[in-house]
Amino acid sequence: MHEVLLVEDDEMIREATRLALESSGYAVRTAADGTTGLDLFRERRPDVAVLDIMLPGLNGVSLAGRIRAESRVPVLLISARNDPVDVVMGLEAGADDYVTKPFDGLVLAARVRCLLRRAAPTAPRAARLSFGDLDFCPVTLTAHRAGRPLALTTTELRLLQEFTASPGTVLTRDLLLERVWDYAWSGDTRVVDVHIRRLRAKIGRDRIETVRGFGYKLRP
Template structure:
């Protein structure tokens, strides 16, 4: 039973969503504020955080940054608006996925399960593959660069596995949305672009001049090195 932390200040939304996610098979702890949420996050073994962005005192963006600084627990953010600035800011703060409120609990459950699936072992490849000083082990689901372990969220890892699984092949944003995020709406391509940006920051010697993940303008991304 996945352990979920729900941080949501609206009492009725928090209670109803927590109960619904419990019926879907999740073990849910909830908090009305960012401060309380961070306390529960530290005290409990949390597998995923569902985080409202519009919180009192400490907003969801700051909570997201603090959780991400502490580790790689996946974060699904709730936003009352689908505005690009809110979504992009949340993704840049470290969120893995998002849903726009009002939203049905089954949709939140689907996003939770999709994110958790990204951390499942990839049985398609059973040996480590080396790309320069980057080593990707698909069986152990680990990544090292220059001999140092690279900590990744499930989303970042799944994106790297997807890209590196077809070296030299251009993968469109639509392909990556469907295979990594399990989204079908191309308007969510900002998920892909932000995911690539975060991944580059972790594996590229110089993210401004990427060696491993190249942008193919007008199409998508290609995994190198070339």
């Protein structure tokens, strides 16, 4: 049974979300503030962390950053704020997904399942691949640049898998959402752009090219 860490200061929302996740088959550990949430994360090492943004003590964005600095555990942020700045800030901090309130418990559970699928090991597709100073091995899921290992998150690894499987091919944002995030996020592709920007910073900004009006492609 997968374990979910839920950090939410609103008791009613926390309990409703806990029940929804447990009814979907997850074991849920809860905390009402960011500091306790961080302690619980370090103690339990859950499979997924679901964090409210507006938390006392340590807010959700800061907590997501702390978790990302220590592990690759998928992080999902929940918030009543849907301003693009808030979404981008949360994703830049290291979150893998962002859900706005109010949300349906079943939908949230489905998003958690998507995060777990993405974090699960995938079957090898090829031997080591090289693109300039970038090397990627789909078997070991490791990447090196100029001989130095790269610390990539699960989402970044999934993106790199897609690009290296089709070098020179334009991949649309909708296609990346479907393949990497396992769902269609119609009308809002900011999550793709943010993660592409983070991946570029690690593998080289010129390695992934923007094809205006279409999407992105990896330069062979």
